[in-house]
Amino acid sequence: MRVDLHNHTPLCNHATGSPREFIKEAINQNIDIFGFSDHAPMEFDKKYRMSFSQMKEYEEKIKSLKEEFKDKIDIRVGYEVDFLPGFIDKRVIKAKVDYLIGSVHFIKKWGFDNPEFIGEWKNKDIDKIYEEYFEAVKNMAKSGLFQIVGHLDLIKVFNFKPKKDIRLLAKEAIKEIKRANMVVELNSAGFRKPVNEPYPSKELLQLCYEEQIEITFGSDAHKIGDIGYKYSDIISIAKEIGYKNCVSFINKDRVLHNF
Numbered sequence: 009m010r011v012d013l014h015n016h017t018p019l020c021n022h023a024t025g026s027p028r029e030f031i032k033e034a035i036n037q038n039i040d041i042f043g044f045s046d047h048a049p050m051e052f053d054k055k056y057r058m059s060f061s062q063m064k065e066y067e068e069k070i071k072s073l074k075e076e077f078k079d080k081i082d083i084r085v086g087y088e089v090d091f092l093p094g095f096i097d098k099r100v101i102k103a104k105v106d107y108l109i110g111s112v113h114f115i116k117k118w119g120f121d122n123p124e125f126i127g128e129w130k131n132k133d134i135d136k137i138y139e140e141y142f143e144a145v146k147n148m149a150k151s152g153l154f155q156i157v158g159h160l161d162l163i164k165v166f167n168f169k170p171k172k173d174i175r176l177l178a179k180e181a182i183k184e185i186k187r188a189n190m191v192v193e194l195n196s197a198g199f200r201k202p203v204n205e206p207y208p209s210k211e212l213l214q215l216c217y218e219e220q221i222e223i224t225f226g227s228d229a230h231k232i233g234d235i236g237y238k239y240s241d242i243i244s245i246a247k248e249i250g251y252k253n254c255v256s257f258i259n260k261d262r263v264l265h266n267f
């Protein structure tokens with residue numbers, strides 16, 4: 009079973025290709041379950057996400073395509089939600105969708121993974137930033153609002169690495185993810201970034217496996233060519249660690265699949 013739950017639409021203002029085109033490519037890639045999880049609206053960083061007024065349009069469009077393509081592929085709908093205290097909106101959290109991906113893209117309103125703000129890295133203590141990042145991930149898990157952890161170690165995107173052992177930096181966050189009964193996605197987008205490896209790294213995926221945290225898969229596609237990108241590589245990594253199953257969600261209920 010090929011599962012890919014993390015994909016975007018042009019409503020986020022930084023993706024190209026229609027949802028219909030994405031679905032057709034997913035079918036070409038022999039993906040069985042394909043999920044859209046576009047960037048949820050919030051009253052911050054508005055130019056990189058849909059507006060609250062577009063939520064209905066988004067959900068209805070994907071659900072319509074789900075019905076249209078039901079004989080060829082299983083379509084799911086969700087949101088990728090930024091965990092940014094003070095900006096998490098009940099309209100998103102209570103949306104009638106299949107799942108919510110909780111992601112940390114901001115540290116104190118600094119968009120650390122945005123090339124627009126990469127210059128700020130030179131003024132930072134990298135170990136300190138990693139500590140703050142994983143503290144945010146821990147708090148995101150504690151919130152109990154989300155089903156999936158988005159790109160667990162996104163902080164490494166530009167290949168700025170800490171001096172401290174990443175396993176120690178992430179350990180408490182991973183334990184909190186387990187306590188929250190969340191799923192970690194194995195996300196291939198890191199292969200398209202300067203770090204050139206998936207999220208999470210093998211070291212952190214190993215910790216997740218030891219904690220018996222279940223996984224899912226995501227291309228994090230923002231264009232047609234991203235769909236299914238390096239899928240065989242992330243499957244191989246998961247199997248190498250010891251995983252045999254992945255999960256998807258229907259109405260926020262977990263479904264187990266072999267891969």
